[in-house]
Amino acid sequence: MAGHSQFKNIMHRKGRQDAVKSKMFSKLAREITVAAKMGVPEPDMNPRLRLAINAAKAQSMPKDNIQRAINKAAGADTENYDEVRYEGYGPGGVALIVEALTDNRNRSASNVRAAFTKAGGALGETGSVSFMWDRVGEIYYAADAASADKVMEAAIEAGADDVESDDEGHTIYCAFEAVGEVSKALEGALGEAESVKVIWKPKNTVPVDEERAQSLMKLVATLEDDDDVQNVYANFEVDDATLARLSAA
Numbered sequence: 001m002a003g004h005s006q007f008k009n010i011m012h013r014k015g016r017q018d019a020v021k022s023k024m025f026s027k028l029a030r031e032i033t034v035a036a037k038m039g040v041p042e043p044d045m046n047p048r049l050r051l052a053i054n055a056a057k058a059q060s061m062p063k064d065n066i067q068r069a070i071n072k073a074a075g076a077d078t079e080n081y082d083e084v085r086y087e088g089y090g091p092g093g094v095a096l097i098v099e100a101l102t103d104n105r106n107r108s109a110s111n112v113r114a115a116f117t118k119a120g121g122a123l124g125e126t127g128s129v130s131f132m133w134d135r136v137g138e139i140y141y142a143a144d145a146a147s148a149d150k151v152m153e154a155a156i157e158a159g160a161d162d163v164e165s166d167d168e169g170h171t172i173y174c175a176f177e178a179v180g181e182v183s184k185a186l187e188g189a190l191g192e193a194e195s196v197k198v199i200w201k202p203k204n205t206v207p208v209d210e211e212r213a214q215s216l217m218k219l220v221a222t223l224e225d226d227d228d229v230q231n232v233y234a235n236f237e238v239d240d241a242t243l244a245r246l247s248a249a
Contacts, residue, residue, distance in 0.1 A: 027230055028056040029069035030101050034081050036073035047180045051196060054183075058195040079103045086112045087129040090121035090219050092212045094236040095129035097200045102228040111226050119219035132235065133200040136161070137179025139172040139186060140195045146170075151190065158185035169194070173201065202235035210242045 032052045039046035043053050049070070056066050082105060086098040096116075102108040113123045139160075141151065148165035155163045155172045160182050162173040174182040176198045183196045208216065216236055223232045 023225075023227070024059055025056075025061050025065060026227070028052070028059060028061055029065060029072075030081065031230060032056060032066060032069035033072045034083075034101055036070045041070050041073055050180065051198065054193075054196045058193075084108060085126060085130070086123060087126060088116050088121055088123040089129070090116065090119055090234065091215045092206065092208050092236070094121075094206050094208065094212075094216055094234055095132055095202070096121070096219075096223075096235075097130060097133065097231075097233045098223055098229055099231040100226075100228045101230055104228075108226075108228040111228070112223065115219060115222045115226070119215060119222070121219065130200070132204065133202050133233070135176045136199060136201045137174045137176045137182060138195075138197055138199045138201070139174070139179070139183050139193045141170045141172070141186075141190055142194055143167060143169045145190050145194075154186055154189035157189065158182045160186075199231070200233040202233070205235050205237040208236045208238060210238070210245060212236075213238045213242060 032049065035046060035049040035052045039049060041049070043050040053066055056069075081101040081103055084100045084102055084105060086100065086109070088096055088098075090096050098112055100108050100112070116123045143166075145151070146154070148163075148170065151165060151170040151172070152163050158172075158174075158181075159178060160172045160174040164171045164173075172182070172186065179196065179198060183193060186193060213236065216234060220232050220234055223229050
């Protein structure tokens, strides 16, 4: 099994400390509305909508907000959002993938390009870095959900591909097409997951020092602060000592 992603863990902690709830809920609602509009407004019959609702529940989004976002998909005045993926390189040759839902492609592209340029990076063409990643399902459980051995056993039974456990929790990976089936099987064995989503998982990571890690984290934060940006992925890692200093900052 692969080692845990230090970058993922530190951004997970930073996100919990710094995220603005209203902005987070707005992005979650947008994904719910788009998912409901692209399929049927029933989560049992719409896998993307089910994942979007699960993600919203994991962030304690009120049920009324979730239902309003679903209902909005049926409205005649609903905005039309395009799914856009941006790819590029940040400081130190670190690759980034940025996913957006936007009603103005020009605005989004300009904002994302400006963020990359300011950080000393460069935006590339679609496909310029995504070949270095795998599209997978990610299911996350808190550390107290079960022991690492029990999670491993449950993941194997559910048909998962990989498990990473540490003091923070358990991250289970599977083929993105099977995320619904695997998460349902895991729920029967371990209870409801803290989060279930489809992500970009880097095949390899780039080691960076503390200064570069700070620059990259600032770039990621700038991108995530943009209203159109839904998700940001980066393939860098830091050593344990640097990770501890950044976590304490």
